[in-house]
Ligand code: FES
């Protein structure tokens with residue numbers, strides 16, 4: 001699979017042991033994308049003149065009579081690991097890679113039942129605009145008016161907490177009209193909470209109960225959003241939800257996935273892409289945005305990301 005990450009073309013494949021491998025997607029011979037080649041027994045073979053590379057990116061030559069190659073011929077490889085049913089890559093200094101940085105997505109459904117994960121959209125917008133979008137869920141009451149939200153939900157209160165590097169915004173909306181689901185159209189107490197895990201994984205928990213009833217979270221009601229920068233101005237958007245369902249409930253994860261896909265595609269992403277266009281490559285802070293109280297979590301996350309970047313640069317220098 002070819003995928004550009006942080007403006008770097010990467011080829012992803014599985015090594016002989018089944019573990020994921022990430023190499024620069026460019027053959028050192030004539031610079032062909034290795035993703036145009038083939039993988040056999042965990043070895044990637046360039047599609048142009050057949051040079052083969054192992055999981056470390058070391059060149060194994062080709063199968064022809066003209067196979068000799070300079071000592072040390074290789075393709076840069078990047079630390080990569082599979083966890084929580086996702087592939088995590090570290091494109092910084094390899095010596096600083098630490099699997100402990102991987103966000104805790106243990107609520108990701110286990111393989112087996114019917115589930116809603118693995119959804120993907122490509123966005124023509126910077127990944128931080130998408131992060132802002134999820135960290136300020138008051139947009140739901142305007143941008144998603146009539147689908148995920150409505151005007152009644154504009155009342156309520158937001159609180160922001162931080163613990164162990166995780167930022168959590170809680171939006172509590174008592175006595176508001178439920179916009180969708182089994183209680184649609186009814187007066188409810190509703191919540192829409194989100195947790196940010198560095199650098200860009202967000203877990204939402206949301207729900208609605210009759211007024212005054214205990215606000216118990218449905219274990220199948222967590223939504224995941226992961227934004228991976230493709231370039232400065234484009235983003236890979238991965239999303240899904242928790243819960244693994246038996247055959248008789250197979251419709252539920254499918255329905256949630258279809259709804260998420262439609263809403264992100266038709267409502268969120270066009271707004272993010274329009275903002276990207278208006279900003280025209282300018283720096284967010286240099287544009288002096290008017291900050292609202294509902295921006296508390298999004299701003300905190302932006303600052304934490306900036307701090308992580310500074311710390312990483314310092315550690316690598
Ligand atoms: S470009 Fe890859 S083998 Fe020639």
Ligand SMILES: [Fe+2]
Pocket residue numbers: 133139140143144268
């Ligand atoms: Fe949204």
